[in-house]
Amino acid sequence: MPHRTRFRPLLFSLSFIFLVSLSLRSEQDLHRVWAVKDARIITLAGPPIEKGNLVIRDGLIEAVGASIPIPKDAEVIDGAKLTVYPGLMDGLGQSLLKLPEEKTDMTRIYSGEFTDKDRGITPGLAAFDHVNLGKAAFEKYHKLGFVAGHVMPDRGVFTGRSALFSFSDPDKNKALLLKDVCLGIGFSPSNFLVYPNSLMGVHAYLKQALNDAVYFDQATSRWLKEMKGLTRPDHSPNLEALAGYATAAKPVIFLCRNQNDIRRSLSLAAELKLDYFIADLGGESFEVIPELKKAKTRVLCTVAFKAPGSSLYAQQGKAEKERAEKEIYPKNPARLAEAGIPFAFSSLGTDDPKAFAEGIQKAIDAGLPKEKALEALTKTPAAFFGLDRALGTIEPGKIANLVLVEGELLAKETKVRFAFADGGRFELKEAKPGEGEKPTVNLTGKWEMTIEGGMAMKLTVDFAQEEAALSGKMTTPFGMFEFTGGSVSGKDFSFEMNVSVGGQDIDLFFSGSVEGDRMTGSVVQGGAGTAEFTARRIPG
Amino acid sequence: MKPRIAAIGICAALLVLSLCGGLTAAEKAVLLKNGQVITVSGGPIPGGDILVQGTKIVKVGKGLSAPPGAEVIDLGGRWVMPGIIDSHSHIALEGDVNETGALLTPEVDCKDVINPQDINIFYALTGGVTAVHTMHGSANPIGGKGISLKMRWGKGPEELVFAGAPLTSKWALGENPKRSNMSGMGPSRYPRTRMGVEESIRDEFEKAREYMKKWAEYEKTAKAARDSKGKVPTPLPPKKDYRLEGITDILNGKLWVRCHGYQSEEMLSIMRLCKEYGVKLVCFEHGLESYRITNELVEYGVAVSTFADFWGYKWEAYNTMPQAAALCAKRGVLVALSSDDAERMRHLFNDAAKTVRFGGVTEDAAVRMLTINPAKIMGVDRWVGTIEPGKDADLAVFNRHPLDPFTVCEMTMVDGKVYFDRAKYLEERKKAEEEEKKKEPEKKDGGEV
Numbered sequence: 001m002p003h004r005t006r007f008r009p010l011l012f013s014l015s016f017i018f019l020v021s022l023s024l025r026s027e028q029d030l031h032r033v034w035a036v037k038d039a040r041i042i043t044l045a046g047p048p049i050e051k052g053n054l055v056i057r058d059g060l061i062e063a064v065g066a067s068i069p070i071p072k073d074a075e076v077i078d079g080a081k082l083t084v085y086p087g088l089m090d091g092l093g094q095s096l097l098k099l100p101e102e103k104t105d106m107t108r109i110y111s112g113e114f115t116d117k118d119r120g121i122t123p124g125l126a127a128f129d130h131v132n133l134g135k136a137a138f139e140k141y142h143k144l145g146f147v148a149g150h151v152m153p154d155r156g157v158f159t160g161r162s163a164l165f166s167f168s169d170p171d172k173n174k175a176l177l178l179k180d181v182c183l184g185i186g187f188s189p190s191n192f193l194v195y196p197n198s199l200m201g202v203h204a205y206l207k208q209a210l211n212d213a214v215y216f217d218q219a220t221s222r223w224l225k226e227m228k229g230l231t232r233p234d235h236s237p238n239l240e241a242l243a244g245y246a247t248a249a250k251p252v253i254f255l256c257r258n259q260n261d262i263r264r265s266l267s268l269a270a271e272l273k274l275d276y277f278i279a280d281l282g283g284e285s286f287e288v289i290p291e292l293k294k295a296k297t298r299v300l301c302t303v304a305f306k307a308p309g310s311s312l313y314a315q316q317g318k319a320e321k322e323r324a325e326k327e328i329y330p331k332n333p334a335r336l337a338e339a340g341i342p343f344a345f346s347s348l349g350t351d352d353p354k355a356f357a358e359g360i361q362k363a364i365d366a367g368l369p370k371e372k373a374l375e376a377l378t379k380t381p382a383a384f385f386g387l388d389r390a391l392g393t394i395e396p397g398k399i400a401n402l403v404l405v406e407g408e409l410l411a412k413e414t415k416v417r418f419a420f421a422d423g424g425r426f427e428l429k430e431a432k433p434g435e436g437e438k439p440t441v442n443l444t445g446k447w448e449m450t451i452e453g454g455m456a457m458k459l460t461v462d463f464a465q466e467e468a469a470l471s472g473k474m475t476t477p478f479g480m481f482e483f484t485g486g487s488v489s490g491k492d493f494s495f496e497m498n499v500s501v502g503g504q505d506i507d508l509f510f511s512g513s514v515e516g517d518r519m520t521g522s523v524v525q526g527g528a529g530t531a532e533f534t535a536r537r538i539p540g
Numbered sequence: 541m542k543p544r545i546a547a548i549g550i551c552a553a554l555l556v557l558s559l560c561g562g563l564t565a566a567e568k569a570v571l572l573k574n575g576q577v578i579t580v581s582g583g584p585i586p587g588g589d590i591l592v593q594g595t596k597i598v599k600v601g602k603g604l605s606a607p608p609g610a611e612v613i614d615l616g617g618r619w620v621m622p623g624i625i626d627s628h629s630h631i632a633l634e635g636d637v638n639e640t641g642a643l644l645t646p647e648v649d650c651k652d653v654i655n656p657q658d659i660n661i662f663y664a665l666t667g668g669v670t671a672v673h674t675m676h677g678s679a680n681p682i683g684g685k686g687i688s689l690k691m692r693w694g695k696g697p698e699e700l701v702f703a704g705a706p707l708t709s710k711w712a713l714g715e716n717p718k719r720s721n722m723s724g725m726g727p728s729r730y731p732r733t734r735m736g737v738e739e740s741i742r743d744e745f746e747k748a749r750e751y752m753k754k755w756a757e758y759e760k761t762a763k764a765a766r767d768s769k770g771k772v773p774t775p776l777p778p779k780k781d782y783r784l785e786g787i788t789d790i791l792n793g794k795l796w797v798r799c800h801g802y803q804s805e806e807m808l809s810i811m812r813l814c815k816e817y818g819v820k821l822v823c824f825e826h827g828l829e830s831y832r833i834t835n836e837l838v839e840y841g842v843a844v845s846t847f848a849d850f851w852g853y854k855w856e857a858y859n860t861m862p863q864a865a866a867l868c869a870k871r872g873v874l875v876a877l878s879s880d881d882a883e884r885m886r887h888l889f890n891d892a893a894k895t896v897r898f899g900g901v902t903e904d905a906a907v908r909m910l911t912i913n914p915a916k917i918m919g920v921d922r923w924v925g926t927i928e929p930g931k932d933a934d935l936a937v938f939n940r941h942p943l944d945p946f947t948v949c950e951m952t953m954v955d956g957k958v959y960f961d962r963a964k965y966l967e968e969r970k971k972a973e974e975e976e977k978k979k980e981p982e983k984k985d986g987g988e989v
Contacts, residue, residue: 189635193729195642199635200676200684203652204645208782215779222776229773260634260655263697310634315659 033057034425035070036404039079043394044086044379054084056400059423063396077404082417085409086394087147087401088377091344091384092253092279092300094154094530095352096165098132099125101532104456109192116238119194120156120186121209123241127151127163128179131172138167142419142426144357145377145403148177150385152184154255154348155530157202158209158242159184162253164385166401168421175422181385182277183245186255187264203264210272213239213246251275253300255348258308259284266295277384281349282308286335298342298384301376303359304349305329306507318498330366337372344381345373351494351509351524361412370410399423439468439488441514449474449535451523461535470495491515567594570956571606575615575937580622580904580911581926590620592933595955600927613951621907621942622927623670623934623952626885627845627914628798628825628878631660631674632689632700638677639684643717643729644744646709646786646795648684650674654697660882661693661700665960667886668936668949671702673918678712678800678825679719681737682744685786686710686798688918690934691952693959706919708822709790712800713737713810714856721854734806738813745817748787754778793820796919798845802856804829811840823917826880828860834871843874843917848891849898850884865909866899876914893943903943932956 034056041049041064053068054061062071070076109118116122131151141147147167153160162184164177185206189197196205216239223230244250252274254265262278262285269276278285278292279300285292292299305325307313313324336343347356364373382392390399400423406415419426443463451457463472470486470493478499486495494511510533512521517537524530570592577588579600589604590597606612630637634655639645664672675686688705715721717737719729731737758777765772789795797814801807801824814821823843824830828851830837830844837844849862869875877892879885892906915925923932933956940947952960 190641193640195645196639197636197641198639198648200633200637200648200650200653201639201641201645204639204647204649204684204782208647211780211782219776226773230776260653260657260697264652310655310657312657312659315657 032059032423033071033074034077034400034420034423035074036077036079036082036084037070039404040083041394042083042085042374042409044374045393045395054079054394054402056402056420056423059400061394061396061398061400061402064394077418079404081406082404083407083409084394085145085374085403085405086378086392087403087419087421088145088409089344089381089391089401090141090146090149090353090356091346091376091381092150092152092162093347093356094152095347096132096137096149096151097127097130097153099130099153099155101452103452106192109194114192114194117156118190118192119196120188120190121158121238122153122156122160123158123183123238123245125153125160126180127153127161128172128176131163131165133165133167133170133172133175135170138170138421138426139428140353141167142403142421143416143428144353144414145405145409145416145419146353147401147403147419147421148391149347150181150381152182152253154184154186155188156186157189157196157205158238159186159255161241164387166399166422167419168401168424177387177390178385180250182251182253183242184255185252185265187257187261203268206268207272209238209242210246210274213242216240217243217247245274246272248273248275251277253277253279255279255281258282258310259287260310262288263291266291266297270295279346279348280332282306282311283329283332284308284311285341285343286332289335289339289341292336292341293339299336299344300346300348300384301333301336301343302346302349303333303356303363305332305359305362306349309506318500330362333363333373333376334367334369337368337376342380342384343376344384345376349524351511357414360410364410370408373410437490439465439490441488441491441493443470443488443493443514443519446538446540447519447535448538449533451531451533456531460538474499486510493519493521568956569593569607569610570933571604571610571612572620572935572937573604573606573612573614575618575620576941577927578619578621578907578942579927580907581928587617590927590933590935592953592956595932595957596929597927597931597933598929600929615937618950619938619941619947620927621668621936621938622911622925622931623936623954624668624888624910625876625914625918625920625924626664626669626672626879626888627823627876627917628880629672629674629882629885630677630880631664631672631882631885632656632658633674634658636677637675638679640679642783643680643731643740644682644783644787645676645680645684646682646790647782648676650676650684650687651701651707654687654689654700656695656697656700660885661691662960663882664691664885665693665952665954666949666962668889668938668942668952669885670934670936670952670954671915671918671920671924672885673705673708673798673914675708675798676710678710678716680710681712681717681731681740682787682790683710683712685795688920690954691959692954702918702920704920704923706796707789707794708798708918709786709795710798710800711741711810713806714800714802715854716800734803738806738809741810742813744784744787745791748784748791751778751781751784752788752791790819791817793818796820796822798823798825798917800825802826802828803859804832808833808836811836811842815840822919823874823876825878826857828857828864830873831860831864831867831871834868834873837868837873838871843876843913844868845876845878845914845917847880848877848894862894862898864899866895866901869895869899869901869905869909874913874916875909876917877909878914889938889942889947889949890945893945896943903941906943 036054041052052066055063150164152162161180162182163179165175169175189202196202219233223232245252256262277298283305307321307324314321350356350359379392382388400420402420404418416428443465447461449459449461460475468488470488471484474481481499483495483497492513497508499506509524512519519535522530522532572590577585591599591604632655634653639648671690673688676684686708688702689700690702761775765774823845825845827844851857851860865875892910895901896906912925915921924934935953937951938947950962
């Protein structure tokens with residue numbers, strides 16, 4: 001009998017997973033034909049259709065127009081009060097990734113046994129292998145109109161390879177649009193004794209490594225062609241992973257923390273003849289508009305609007321930094337649009353879809369025309385990644401990635417009623433305004449927190465929770481810092497904190513959930529990436 | 541509020557300056573009248589004038605008349621000297637100035653990480669500094685490449701670069717490359733002795749010679765292949781190695797070597813090594829024990845970029861005295877006073893005064909240590925370092941003699957353009973403060989409603 005007891009829980013959980021996936025898939029599988037009737041349709045392929053019909057069949061848009069007949073086999077959605085938009089796409093993000101836990105073992109590194117991963121050199125790391133799709137994540141995005149996203153690891157020097165997904169199916173094999181699209185290049189060196197560990201070292205390393213990859217590619221193909229009389233080159237997984245990007249067959253994405261990184265990326269790309277995108281994490285591309293224009297650069301524009309530490313504003317104290325973050329940085333997208341620089345929005349630096357959407361709204365408030373914002377979330381990213389024949393506008397034959405909204409999509413209070421991803425329908429319930437989920441936990445008290453990974457450290461947090469409002473004090477090796485304005489919803493919590501370390505202001509965003517006397521979550525540090533944390537309540 | 545006001549002041553000053561810059565035609569003339577001109581190239585000219593045309597000094601003398609349309613700046617008897625040149629600096633660089641992840645890193649280049657937003661560029665101007673040589677740190681026997689910059693505050697990274705200045709290679713001897721004072725900062729790294737530091741350099745020289753040989757052989761076979769018109773297969777070139785190409789540039793004299801060192805015996809030893817390989821060793825950085833080996837320094841033509849009275853901060857930095865710079869200068873060594881520090885940079889003129897006070901050098905010799913001497917070390921003496929016709933109009937104006945302990949730098953000009961004007965800056969700042977004050981009660985009223 002021991003067998004059975006051992007297998008029962010496993011069998012149970014397997015069947016549970018099966019049931020869950022069945023329930024998520026069923027709606028899409030049963031109804032492959034949908035028709036939206038009498039809706040306002042923003043096709044982006046032409047002028048808006050004020051009152052029209054749209055037919056979806058087998059994942060694709062079958063027909064769209066003012067007087068399209070409704071097929072008999074279609075389930076009809078009354079669109080009289082609705083506007084249909086092409087589904088939004090996150091031009092570059094990392095929040096859907098669940099990378100293997102990184103524990104930096106300093107004893108190992110001190111003994112000289114470091115790996116390429118310790119050095120931030122992971123060109124083989126593929127977003128496809130580590131993406132974490134699921135109903136909960138999809139819902140967060142669908143609610144705000146996002147039905148596709150570009151995902152890429154963003155830590156280190158060669159950060160890894162990206163992938164594009166439709167937010168349609170928890171099975172990544174079904175949700176995948178494109179795999180290994182771009183290679184990330186970051187300028188955050190490791191902070192211990194491995195090469196490269198300085199920004200200047202990173203630049204030297206990049207030149208050597210990309211040059212080596214081109215050489216590897218040439219030597220390998222030449223050997224494969226001739227063989228006789230030639231010495232066979234050594235194999236290298238890293239160089240093999242880099243080769244396609246180093247030879248400009250595929251684009252790289254430079255993860256730029258400030259305007260200097262952008263300038264440097266432009267000259268690196270020119271010197272090494274790379275195909276590239278600039279991911280503007282620092283929000284300073286407005287400072288280099290002439291250079292971007294001259295190089296015909298495509299930009300992935302973030303919306304966190306935090307002045308980087310290198311900026312003149314940050315160097316002059318907190319007040320000046322905050323003023324710039326309010327008055328100058330949110331204008332960045334508007335300025336790019338005005339200058340005619342092609343850009344798509346990226347969620348990097350914003351911790352969740354909600355903050356991303358709020359950031360986009362800030363850009364609109366700061367002068368970005370709404371239609372430009374919409375393009376930066378639809379047509380432009382689709383074209384950037386070679387998907388403009390499949391996504392970005394509402395046209396027959398394209399993938400049925402759509403959102404049905406009451407009122408405007410890019411509004412302060414977006415009311416998305418339905419999202420279609422790969423022709424599958426997701427209905428979104430109306431949240432009662434102003435009411436988040438009631439807290440089911442109380443964090444009040446002292447907690448011992450352990451942050452993992454690159455910024456590993458132990459902290460003590462003294463939380464004070466009053467209903468959904470969260471504040472507290474955090475004792476760190478760098479001193480004590482206070483925070484207010486956090487919130488608790490259900491068993492989830494989040495708060496933002498500004499710490500000053502060695503004269504540098506760093507913004508940290510904590511989010512997690514509580515399970516009894518334990519909490520787990522993640523902390524996002526601007527462009528420096530994400531780390532996981534755990535905490536336990538200190539009794540008494 | 542203070543930083544905000546300072547910020548407004550700086551921004552306003554930038555705006556005023558950029559407007560002036562906008563009006564400046566390429567050849568706009570400026571006449572600086574009635575100053576105590578410290579020319580450095582000749583004697584001082586009391587009540588002298590300097591005529592600037594575009595970016596250059598065109599005339600220096602007494603009673604010069606302003607050409608039509610020229611801007612006239614009355615110095616009112618104030619002192620004007622060539623802009624101060626700081627030949628050992630680490631400002632305007634982003635990120636760590638040391639790449640400690642490898643022992644020898646000549647492939648690393650400060651040019652890649654110029655940070656034009658570093659506020660220390662502005663602070664340099666407030667101390668009369670118009671050019672710096674900014675470089676890699678001293679963690680490696682051979683570190684990264686350094687670069688000379690002009691303090692053109694507000695300009696982009698490319699425009700800061702001092703055009704024509706030779707690129708340099710930073711070397712370091714002694715405790716820093718041995719990581720003597722870095723216990724607990726990671727695994728111990730070869731070398732741990734001064735002998736080892738030198739040997740690591742020699743090893744790399746040999747590797748680079750092999751590398752050069754490989755390329756020479758390749759060129760030969762490639763030529764043979766070309767000449768054979770397809771009969772001989774084209775060879776695959778050797779793989780480009782940025783590190784060894786850096787060393788090759790050192791061996792070919794393309795990079796000027798700036799070597800950090802304190803102890804006389806290792807300075808002697810490295811001079812012998814450089815002689816053996818034909819390396820262009822230009823200058824010892826800090827070189828606190830240089831006064832012990834002045835004959836050898838003069839014979840080999842190596843300069844010293846040092847401090848006036850800064851020592852004792854580590855074991856190898858004890859054997860010196862405030863007379864050291866003066867002793868070297870008197871024995872014919874080319875001496876520059878440099879800062880190695882963004883704060884000291886702002887009052888290098890005080891350091892020069894100390895060599896007069898303690899070492900008894902002439903005032904002229906002391907001023908040279910801030911101007912033409914560092915210009916020679918940086919290979920830019922054709923353009924800067926003295927006030928004479930044909931040179932760049934890089935000037936610093938002081939309210940008293942620059943060696944007076946109470947002197948204040950009042951105006952700094954780079955390429956004929958005023959980048960810092962203390963009176964204007966303070967005026968703008970005052971205005972900003974007043975406006976801020978005006979705003980505050982309004983805010984209060986607003987808040988109470």
